[in-house]
Amino acid sequence: MAFPLPRGITASEIAFLAEMETVTIVPRQRLEGLELLGGPVEPLVPPRRASLPLWLALLLKRQRRANIIPPTWLHPEPLALILEFESQHQDYKNAFSPPPPCPFTPDGNRYYVAPPFLPQNTAQTVTSSRDPPSLPFHWVEVGNMLLEVASDDLVDPDQIRRLLKDLREVRMAKMRSGVDVLDAAATGGGGVALTGVGSMELGEERGFITGVVDGLRKIGSSKEQARREQMAEQRANGGYDGTQDNDEEEDYMEF
Amino acid sequence: MDIDDILASVDHGPGASSESAALDHQLLTRFWVAERAVSEVLPWPAPLMERIMDRVRIQIETIEDLAASSESALPTTANTHNPNLNLRLSILQTDLSRTQYIVRSLLRARLAKITKHSMHYLVLLASRNKNPLASQTQSTASSQNPNQQPEDSVPDISALTDVSPLSEPESTFLHAHQTLLAGHYAGSFMGAFPRQLRRLDDNAGGTSMIQGPELKEVVFVRCLGAEVPVVVGGEDEEGDETGVTMRMGDVWVVRWEGVKGAWGRGEVELL
Numbered sequence: 001m002a003f004p005l006p007r008g009i010t011a012s013e014i015a016f017l018a019e020m021e022t023v024t025i026v027p028r029q030r031l032e033g034l035e036l037l038g039g040p041v042e043p044l045v046p047p048r049r050a051s052l053p054l055w056l057a058l059l060l061k062r063q064r065r066a067n068i069i070p071p072t073w074l075h076p077e078p079l080a081l082i083l084e085f086e087s088q089h090q091d092y093k094n095a096f097s098p099p100p101p102c103p104f105t106p107d108g109n110r111y112y113v114a115p116p117f118l119p120q121n122t123a124q125t126v127t128s129s130r131d132p133p134s135l136p137f138h139w140v141e142v143g144n145m146l147l148e149v150a151s152d153d154l155v156d157p158d159q160i161r162r163l164l165k166d167l168r169e170v171r172m173a174k175m176r177s178g179v180d181v182l183d184a185a186a187t188g189g190g191g192v193a194l195t196g197v198g199s200m201e202l203g204e205e206r207g208f209i210t211g212v213v214d215g216l217r218k219i220g221s222s223k224e225q226a227r228r229e230q231m232a233e234q235r236a237n238g239g240y241d242g243t244q245d246n247d248e249e250e251d252y253m254e255f
Numbered sequence: 256m257d258i259d260d261i262l263a264s265v266d267h268g269p270g271a272s273s274e275s276a277a278l279d280h281q282l283l284t285r286f287w288v289a290e291r292a293v294s295e296v297l298p299w300p301a302p303l304m305e306r307i308m309d310r311v312r313i314q315i316e317t318i319e320d321l322a323a324s325s326e327s328a329l330p331t332t333a334n335t336h337n338p339n340l341n342l343r344l345s346i347l348q349t350d351l352s353r354t355q356y357i358v359r360s361l362l363r364a365r366l367a368k369i370t371k372h373s374m375h376y377l378v379l380l381a382s383r384n385k386n387p388l389a390s391q392t393q394s395t396a397s398s399q400n401p402n403q404q405p406e407d408s409v410p411d412i413s414a415l416t417d418v419s420p421l422s423e424p425e426s427t428f429l430h431a432h433q434t435l436l437a438g439h440y441a442g443s444f445m446g447a448f449p450r451q452l453r454r455l456d457d458n459a460g461g462t463s464m465i466q467g468p469e470l471k472e473v474v475f476v477r478c479l480g481a482e483v484p485v486v487v488g489g490e491d492e493e494g495d496e497t498g499v500t501m502r503m504g505d506v507w508v509v510r511w512e513g514v515k516g517a518w519g520r521g522e523v524e525l526l
Contacts, residue, residue, distance in 0.1 A: 003360075003367035008475075009291050016356075020284065031339055036350040037310055039277025055353070056346060065342070099504060112479035114524050117281050182508070185473050191485055191499050191509035194475070202475055202506075202526055209508060213473045 008206045014199050018141035019055035020116040024123035025066040026050075051122055054142065058149050068150040069123035071136070074143060076156050078133030079163040085132070086170050094178060096171060096196030100134045115199070140168065140200035171198075175205055182209065186216035187224065279306055280354070287361045289518065289525040292475070293511050295468035296368045296376065298519075299422040304358075311354060318347050368468065369425060373433045374455055375467040380418055380426065381410030408454040409433050470512040478505045480522030485513040 009017070020038070027044035034041045042050050049069065052060075060066035072078065085097050100120050120136035136142070143164050151157040175197075184190040194202070217224075282303055290297050325340050369376060409430070412418070418426040437455060445453050457464045484497035485507075501507050506526065517523045 003363040005291075005364075007292065007294060009288055013291070013360075016353075017284070017288070029339075031342065034343060034346060035276070036347070037276060037307075037314055037354040038280040038350060041346075055349065059346065059349065063342075099506075101504075112521070112524075113281070114285075114477060114479060116284075185508045185510070187498075191501070191507045191513075193501075193505055193507050195505045195507075197506050199526065206475065210473055213508065214469075217471060 006207070008210070009203065011200065011203050014138075014203045015141050015145070017116055018138035018145070018199065019053065019058070021054045021121045021136075021138055021142055022051050022117075022119050023054050023057045023071065023121050023142075023146075024049050024051055024069040025057050025060065026069060027060070027066045029065050031065075049123070051119070054121070054145065058145060061150050061153075068146060068153045070146060070150075070154050071121040071142065072123065073133050073135060073139070074121075074146060074154065074160060076159045076163060079160060079167065081133055082135060083163055083167050083170065086167065086174075094174060096174065096194070098134060099196045100136055135167070135196075135198065138199050140164075140198050168201075171201060172204075175201060179212065182212050183216055185209075185213045186220055275306075276310060279303060279310075283307055283354075283357060283361075285524060287357045290361055290364050292525040293468075294368070294472050295372075295470065295511075296365055296420050298420040299425070301422060304422075307354070307358065311351065311358075314347065314351050318344065318351065321347070365425065366428070369421070369429050370432060372466060372468055373429055373436070374465045376421065376429055377410050377412060377433055378456060378465055380412045380415055380421070380429075383415070383417060408456045409437050470515070471510050473508050474511045474514070475526040476501075476507055476509060476514050476518075476523040477526055478503055478507065478523055480517070480520075483514070483517045483522045485509050486516060487513065 026049055027046045029044070029046065031044040033043040038053060041052060041056065044050055044066070057066065057068050061068055073082075082097055086092060100118075115137035118136075121138075121142050143160070146154065147157055147161055147164075154160055178192070181192055185192040282300075286297070286300060286303070321340065321344055325344070412426060412430055415426070421429065440455070441453070455464065478501035481503050482500055484500045487498050498513065499507075499509075501509075501523070514523050518525065
């Protein structure tokens with residue numbers, strides 16, 4: 001057996017990815033800059049703040065060589081705000097709170113940076129104070145790792161732990177209640193939006209969602225084949241106006 | 256292969272800069288996640304992997320040099336000269352192991368897919384053979400051959416120059432693996448079959464015996480382009496029929512065949 005793991009990255013691999021997020025630290029000792037395979041690391045000069053990958057920050061923190069400055073969102077107030085938003089807001093009864101704004105700027109390179117390589121977990125994020133707080137893609141993993149290793153650097157860690165747990169439960173319930181719309185993903189060209197979902201939440205539900213959708217697809221495959229043939233026939237007759245299946249495409253839900 | 260276009264747009268001299276190291280690392284990570292997420296083998300990003308492996312080799316040498324210098328110096332002087340040497344070593348080694356882990360996981364995931372659908376990829380490669388006459392005569396000859404063996408249905412791909420989506424070593428492995436497997440089948444049970452039933456690529460009765468990866472399976476994607484439509488029925492089918500449209504930053508559950516083209520253009524990322 002060349003590779004025993006199932007399709008789609010597993011929970012430990014998601015945590016591995018989350019360790020590539022960038023965090024802000026205050027070093028307690030000097031360290032010259034290093035050329036790593038993941039990119040260069042700036043020289044550490046206390047008490048100047050520095051941005052490092054999370055795995056390196058945790059390594060330094062464990063050896064008491066640095067303090068981690070918690071990300072902007074990992075404080076009791078923003079988390080309480082998000083929790084209230086997720087649980088009370090009418091518009092978001094079935095939807096996750098919106099993710100951090102995308103700073104993707106198509107610059108002709110056609111390479112778009114995405115998490116974990118966006119500065120979503122640094123202390124001085126680009127978002128101004130007017131923007132509502134939002135959960136980054138790797139919020140579960142980063143939150144838990146920082147609580148575990150660097151709880152003395154956080155403000156009121158017990159409160160944060162409680163809020164993270166509440167958030168997880170609220171969002172998990174939403175994920176489960178959204179199962180009804182999965183049928184849309186089983187049709188060709190259709191899909192289900194999960195905008196705002198976290199990486200670990202995806203990882204947890206991946207097996208379930210892919211299983212359900214594949215089951216639905218197999219059940220509906222003969223119907224889909226018939227519909228495609230019918231449409232090909234209509235197109236051949238030149239009379240397809242594309243109105244008849246509009247309502248079918250509308251029934252996806254942003255959740 | 257569009258990932259190469261992206262890479263080519265960034266300048267990569269022989270002394271690749273540290274900025275490109277960071278970019279290559281991000282591309283490798285993204286490619287690894289994508290390879291783990293879909294059921295088929297993705298096109299091998301040869302230039303990217305060559306650069307990564309070059310860097311890994313250089314990094315190993317750097318670590319060995321550092322370790323040697325710490326051992327050769329007297330312990331007391333080493334401590335006074337550079338108290339951070341051990342820390343630096345451990346950071347460099349951790350970083351190296353993380354990259355090696357990704358590369359290893361990537362290769363193993365590809366090998367697993369190749370062995371699972373070995374006949375499919377062999378036939379796919381062989382069908383691209385520029386000389387259809389040769390394969391035709393070969394197949395007629397083999398069908399008349401009274402000593403038809405399962406090994407005969409393994410296409411010969413040794414002469415092929417374009418082995419996309421596989422890499423060269425992967426295609427060699429694929430052929431060797433399938434030849435061994437066919438030999439084993441012949442020895443264990445297929446030798447007892449009537450000879451017209453001994454082919455591994457039999458498609459009698461309209462049912463092909465070759466199983467390929469399921470392209471209709473759903474994947475999780477994040478839309479990176481401004482607006483990306485989901486294509487119905489894959490790109491190679493006639494008609495540009497599109498379904499729902501994804502907007503930048505959205506996360507969707509969609510069929511892989513519907514976003515495969517967009518992935519190749521770098522407009523979506525697999526999660």
